[in-house]
Each structure stands twice: as C-alpha cells, then as structure tokens.
Amino acid sequence: MNKQMIPLAIFSALVIFLAIGLTLDPKEVPSPLIGKPAANFKLQKLYSDEAFSPNELRGEPWILNIWASWCVSCRQEHTLLVDLAKEHPVTIVGLNYKDTPSEAKAWLQELGNPYQVTVQDPNGQAGIDWGVYGVPETFVMDREGIIRYKFTGPLTKKRIKETLLPLLSELKDNKIQVK
Amino acid sequence: MKIHYLLRSILFSFLAFTALMHTANASIETYPFETAQQEKDYNVLIDELRCLVCQNQNLADSNAELAQDLRKQVHTMLVTEKKDKDSVVKFMVERYGDFVLYNPPVKSQTLLLWAGPFIFLLLGIWFLMRIVKQSNSIQPTKNENAEHSASKSE
Numbered sequence: 001m002n003k004q005m006i007p008l009a010i011f012s013a014l015v016i017f018l019a020i021g022l023t024l025d026p027k028e029v030p031s032p033l034i035g036k037p038a039a040n041f042k043l044q045k046l047y048s049d050e051a052f053s054p055n056e057l058r059g060e061p062w063i064l065n066i067w068a069s070w071c072v073s074c075r076q077e078h079t080l081l082v083d084l085a086k087e088h089p090v091t092i093v094g095l096n097y098k099d100t101p102s103e104a105k106a107w108l109q110e111l112g113n114p115y116q117v118t119v120q121d122p123n124g125q126a127g128i129d130w131g132v133y134g135v136p137e138t139f140v141m142d143r144e145g146i147i148r149y150k151f152t153g154p155l156t157k158k159r160i161k162e163t164l165l166p167l168l169s170e171l172k173d174n175k176i177q178v179k
Numbered sequence: 180m181k182i183h184y185l186l187r188s189i190l191f192s193f194l195a196f197t198a199l200m201h202t203a204n205a206s207i208e209t210y211p212f213e214t215a216q217q218e219k220d221y222n223v224l225i226d227e228l229r230c231l232v233c234q235n236q237n238l239a240d241s242n243a244e245l246a247q248d249l250r251k252q253v254h255t256m257l258v259t260e261k262k263d264k265d266s267v268v269k270f271m272v273e274r275y276g277d278f279v280l281y282n283p284p285v286k287s288q289t290l291l292l293w294a295g296p297f298i299f300l301l302l303g304i305w306f307l308m309r310i311v312k313q314s315n316s317i318q319p320t321k322n323e324n325a326e327h328s329a330s331k332s333e
Contacts, residue, residue: 029231029275029276029278030278031276032272032273032274032275032276033273098244123248127248128249128252129274130274131274131276133231133245133275134231134232
C-alpha cells in the first residue's frame with residue numbers, strides 16, 4: 001500500500017512544482033540595480049539642444065520611464081502615465097530609447113506628454129547602463145538617487161495603485177533620509 | 180516524368196535552403212580585431228552571455244536588437260577600451276544580473292541550480308540499486324528472500 005503511493009506522491013510533487021512554475025513570469029528578471037545609485041547619463045533633451053543629467057534631480061524622488069514610439073505596449077501604459085502626471089505631483093523623466101526625435105515628438109503630440117523632461121538615447125547606450133532589455137521599463141528613485149524599484153513591461157492600473165503610489169508616498173515622507 | 184518533378188523539387192528546396200542560410204549569415208555583423216586573443220575572447224563572451232530578449236539564446240545566436248547592441252558593447256570594451264574578459268562579464272552582471280550568464284557562479288542563490296543535477300543523479304542511482312536488489316531477490320535461489328518475493332508476486 002505504502003509503496004504504491006510513492007509514484008503518486010512523486011507525481012503530485014512534480015505537478016505542484018510545475019504549477020508554481022507556470023505562475024512565474026520568466027521575463028521578470030530580478031534587477032541587480034535595485035538599492036544601487038542610479039546610473040548617470042548626460043543626454044540631449046528632446047525639445048531643446050541642452051543636455052540633461054539625473055544628477056539635477058537630487059533631493060526629490062523621481063521616476064524614469066523608458067519608452068519608444070515603436071514599442072506597442074508603451075502605448076498601453078502611456079495613458080496611465082499621463083493620468084499619473086496629472087493627479088500626482090511627481091517628476092517623471094522619459095528616456096526615449098532607440099527612436100528618432102520626429103517620431104518621438106509625433107507620438108507625444110498624439111498621446112500627451114507626462115514627462116517633465118524627455119531625453120534621447122538613440123543608440124541605446126544609456127539603456128545598457130540601466131540594464132534595459134524590454135521596453136517599457138520604469139524605475140523609481142529616492143531622494144538620494146538610489147534605485148528603489150523597477151517595473152519591467154508596461155505599467156498597469158494595478159501596478160500603479162498597489163506598488164507605485166504607496167512607494168512614492170513612502171519616499172516623499174522620508175525627508176530625514178537626506179544626508 | 181515523375182523523376183523530373185522530383186529533381187526539380189529537390190533543386191528548389193536546396194536553393195531555398197541556401198538562400199535562408201545566406202540571410203542567417205548576413206545578419207551577424209563582423210568586427211575587426213587587433214589580436215587573436217581579442218577575437219577569441221569576443222567569441223567566448225558572446226557564446227557565454229545570454230540575450231535577455233530571447234532568453235534561450237546567447238548573444239551569438241540572437242538577432243534581437245539588444246543582442247546586436249550588446250555584441251557591439253563587448254567588442255568596444257575588448258578592442259577599443261582594451262578591457263579584459265572578466266571586466267566585460269562584470270559590466271554585464273552589474274546591469275543584468277547573474278541571469279545574463281549561461282555559466283552562473285556558485286552562490287547560495289544558485290546552489291540548487293548547480294547541485295540539482297547531482298541530487299537527481301544520486302536519486303537515480305538509489306532507485307536503480309533498489310530495483311536491481313529487488314529483481315535479484317525474486318530469483319528463487321535465495322531462501323531468505325523467499326517470503327519477500329512471494330509477497331512481491333501477489
């Protein structure tokens with residue numbers, strides 16, 4: 001009796017492991033950058049000839065959203081970003097990844113511009129420094145410029161409500177943290 | 180008549196195949212190297228590093244844009260910046276994590292990954308030994324196992 005149960009037990013264990021495996025998203029690779037200072041860049045702004053560097057944002061939490069006009073799921077999340085920018089006073093920087101200025105501008109014209117600053121990364125070099133592998137990606141930085149969270153893939157209402165907004169209010173309240 | 184058709188279809192599929200081969204080759208870019216060591220390092224690295232977009236391919240096999248960019252990055256670091264292999268690997272791991280390595284280091288996090296196959300090997304050996312023992316004991320030559328084999332055959 002006991003012996004006959006062994007294959008069944010092994011099979012059930014296998015089913016449980018495979019079932020857990022199915023619920024995981026293999027695209028969600030844990031970023032080694034969380035808890036580390038945000039990679040610096042100095043890139044040209046989309047709407048002017050000046051350069052922008054994240055160092056200018058020290059002292060306030062901010063969001064970096066990496067997007068491109070050729071990216072289909074960026075379109076999905078973009079309306080949510082526009083709403084977020086309207087409803088919550090938070091600095092959102094757009095990193096226009098491997099795109100052309102004219103297409104990027106047309107896209108923002110059509111869908112709205114939630115970004116305080118948009119910078120261009122035409123050859124994806126800043127993308128590599130930020131460990132970008134699938135646009136859209138969204139990083140959240142604290143007052144000291146430390147990366148606190150990374151969203152891979154499009155933001156959803158659920159992700160914004162359950163993760164992003166609580167994190168932002170926590171980072172805003174945390175005034176003592178400034179060195 | 181039939182043979183004629185057969186020959187034609189063989190010829191056609193051969194042509195189609197070579198055409199495909201050609202495009203597959205054309206998509207991977209060639210870079211100039213200064214030393215043989217650099218070229219060797221480059222080939223080892225693009226073979227060892229994973230493309231994160233198409234996760235079951237390495238940089239050498241993938242045509243994804245990110246793979247092209249990372250191949251370029253590897254080449255720049257080796258040839259232009261004269262970095263060694265380890266610093267390229269470190270650069271990638273700092274940005275993309277251990278996942279980028281097809282040959283990940285042994286750590287507490289990756290211990291199961293490394294030890295797993297051996298655990299299964301040991302389990303397999305254990306099972307095999309049990310089966311061999313049991314089938315030996317079924318043979319009626321051994322008296323002390325007679326009772327056991329009787330219950331087994333039920």
